[in-house]
Amino acid sequence: MHFVEALSTNICEVSIIKLQDIVAYQIYPRSFQDSNGDGIGDIPGITRRLDYLKELGINLLWITPMYRSPGCDNGYDISDYYAIDPVFGTMNDFDRLVSQAKARGIGIMMDMVLNHTSSQHHWFQEALKGKDNPYHDYYIWKTAPKGQLPNNWQSKFGGSVWEYVPDLDEYYLHLYGRAMPDLNWENPKVRTALFQVMRFWADKGIAGFRLDVINNLSKDQRFPNDTFATPQDDGRNFYTDGPRIHEFLREINREVLAPYGLISVGELSSTTIENTNLYTNPARQELSMGFTFHHMKVDYPNGQKWALGMNDLPTLKRIISNWQVGTMNGGGHLALFWTNHDQPRALARFMNDDVYRDQSAQALAIIEFGLRGVPFVYQGEEIAMKDAYFTSIDRYQDAESRNAYAGLLQDGKSAAEALAILQQKSRENARLPMQWDDTANHGFSSHTPWLIPEHDDQHTVARASACPASTLAFYQELIHLRHSNDTLKSGRFELLDPADGEVFAYRRESDSEILLVVANFTQQVLSRRLPKGTYHTIIANYKKTSLTGDVLTLQPYEALILRTSK
Numbered sequence: 117m118h119f120v121e122a123l124s125t126n127i128c129e130v131s132i133i134k135l136q137d138i139v140a141y142q143i144y145p146r147s148f149q150d151s152n153g154d155g156i157g158d159i160p161g162i163t164r165r166l167d168y169l170k171e172l173g174i175n176l177l178w179i180t181p182m183y184r185s186p187g188c189d190n191g192y193d194i195s196d197y198y199a200i201d202p203v204f205g206t207m208n209d210f211d212r213l214v215s216q217a218k219a220r221g222i223g224i225m226m227d228m229v230l231n232h233t234s235s236q237h238h239w240f241q242e243a244l245k246g247k248d249n250p251y252h253d254y255y256i257w258k259t260a261p262k263g264q265l266p267n268n269w270q271s272k273f274g275g276s277v278w279e280y281v282p283d284l285d286e287y288y289l290h291l292y293g294r295a296m297p298d299l300n301w302e303n304p305k306v307r308t309a310l311f312q313v314m315r316f317w318a319d320k321g322i323a324g325f326r327l328d329v330i331n332n333l334s335k336d337q338r339f340p341n342d343t344f345a346t347p348q349d350d351g352r353n354f355y356t357d358g359p360r361i362h363e364f365l366r367e368i369n370r371e372v373l374a375p376y377g378l379i380s381v382g383e384l385s386s387t388t389i390e391n392t393n394l395y396t397n398p399a400r401q402e403l404s405m406g407f408t409f410h411h412m413k414v415d416y417p418n419g420q421k422w423a424l425g426m427n428d429l430p431t432l433k434r435i436i437s438n439w440q441v442g443t444m445n446g447g448g449h450l451a452l453f454w455t456n457h458d459q460p461r462a463l464a465r466f467m468n469d470d471v472y473r474d475q476s477a478q479a480l481a482i483i484e485f486g487l488r489g490v491p492f493v494y495q496g497e498e499i500a501m502k503d504a505y506f507t508s509i510d511r512y513q514d515a516e517s518r519n520a521y522a523g524l525l526q527d528g529k530s531a532a533e534a535l536a537i538l539q540q541k542s543r544e545n546a547r548l549p550m551q552w553d554d555t556a557n558h559g560f561s562s563h564t565p566w567l568i569p570e571h572d573d574q575h576t577v578a579r580a581s582a583c584p585a586s587t588l589a590f591y592q593e594l595i596h597l598r599h600s601n602d603t604l605k606s607g608r609f610e611l612l613d614p615a616d617g618e619v620f621a622y623r624r625e626s627d628s629e630i631l632l633v634v635a636n637f638t639q640q641v642l643s644r645r646l647p648k649g650t651y652h653t654i655i656a657n658y659k660k661t662s663l664t665g666d667v668l669t670l671q672p673y674e675a676l677i678l679r680t681s682k
């Protein structure tokens with residue numbers, strides 16, 4: 117057993133990357149690059165594109181799950197934690213990816229799902245055999261009087277969280293899909309089994325884990341009804357940041373993360389700033405950083421996701437600023453992002469994906485990279501990819517979107533209204549295959565892709581590479597700047613003009629300099645007065661900055677970072 121040897125190499129290799137030095141990239145493997153012509157992206161495809169990623173300047177790669185899975189939730193339903201799903205390749209392919217990435221200074225971050233398994237996992241199959249089976253207690257079971265449910269909690273994928281198993285006369289809990297039963301973290305055997313899984317991957321020399329829905333692990337053991345006073349009071353009050361969650365995370369840290377020196381990012385849905393600090397302040401020894409989602413709900417009217425909504429800039433700014441300041445003062449660490457595989461793309465949502473598309477994409481990037489935290493680029497953002505805008509429900513593969521569509525029809529919406537909502541809100545929007553070049557299927561695959569774009573789009577990596585003013589070239593420059601500027605990495609943050617509904621501006625400050633990060637969120641030409649100082653531009657999405665005296669004139673969606681020394 118090479119455990120000790122592997123352990124020590126891991127520690128020194130990984131500790132080369134410090135948190136402030138990370139710029140991460142997220143790959144949704146089904147949609148990144150197909151290598152064997154089956155229309156589904158795979159591991160050899162990712163390996164083939166490592167040089168592209170290295171040139172982009174990123175040093176950490178989060179890849180969403182590739183374990184063996186029936187694919188009810190595209191891999192988040194794991195049936196074997198110890199195997200790579202054949203659709204993505206082999207274990208050899210994976211090992212090669214890790215070593216090839218490492219050779220380019222890129223760490224691989226695996227996506228680990230600890231909250232639930234697939235119903236096909238052998239633990240659950242055993243659990244179904246009876247209450248005396250040793251695996252029964254790996255999951256969460258409850259009884260209820262005939263015709264009733266154990267409680268009123270709603271599944272994130274629609275409907276009740278409880279699924280009845282007639283043979284056992286019991287219900288099992290699933291916060292997500294029916295085919296994704298929640299694991300019982302109260303059972304120490306479950307925890308031990310999962311730590312073993314994590315060590316297996318850590319031994320392969322990965323750099324870290326993205327921990328799926330991690331703040332949902334600990335359920336209130338009374339399982340009380342929720343109030344439904346707002347759409348958020350749907351059960352989540354009793355499992356979000358639950359009673360034992362910090363204890364569980366410290367255990368994960370002690371058992372796996374710390375001994376291997378792994379980087380970790382928790383997906384922290386519906387959490388609070390206070391809890392985020394507890395999760396991510398290094399002194400607490402829980403996680404390195406967290407994804408939080410409050411800024412992704414600005415366009416949820418009355419908290420409702422599946423409804424058409426507008427982005428309100430002052431609200432967006434207030435939320436982002438509260439989290440920046442709150443984590444800065446509490447010693448916490450945020451992972452920064454505008455989109456991921458669970459969100460529509462940010463371009464149309466917050467900016468403009470039609471006219472000024474590239475300026476918009478670059479302005480969003482400036483705002484993200486200027487913030488305090490670790491920036492994540494989601495595949496395609498660097499070429500200003502657009503939403504899918506599917507015009508028929510048949511185009512959608514995603515269970516969450518399809519369930520939402522059915523729910524909207526049930527609520528009396530017409531098919532056209534329901535589709536318009538999906539076009540704006542569905543996460544499938546961000547899952548279109550990566551657009552590499554102008555060959556068939558944009559160079560993604562020689563075969564029809566698993567998710568077929570409905571609209572032809574000219575924004576490709578090949579075209580962007582040939583154009584010095586492209587969004588891709590801009591990302592390279594921005595990532596380079598981020599790696600070389602300590603104020604961006606660790607300066608203090610302060611929001612400017614919170615009430616300004618057109619311009620997003622904030623300040624970063626270190627002992628030696630002040631940076632102003634400014635973006636015009638409108639199509640209008642605007643002027644704004646700058647605070648005192650002599651400023652020069654260090655990066656911008658227009659060629660020339662128009663600064664006359666202390667008046668800055670901003671073109672449509674113009675964004676820039678200005679510097680003044682102290």
Ligand code: GLC
Nearest residue numbers: 189192229292328329457458
């Ligand atoms: C996370 C994933 C999402 C998945 C869910 C259930 O939110 O990012 O894609 O559906 O967890 O595992």
Ligand code: CA
Nearest residue numbers: 150152156158
């Ligand atoms: Ca393939």
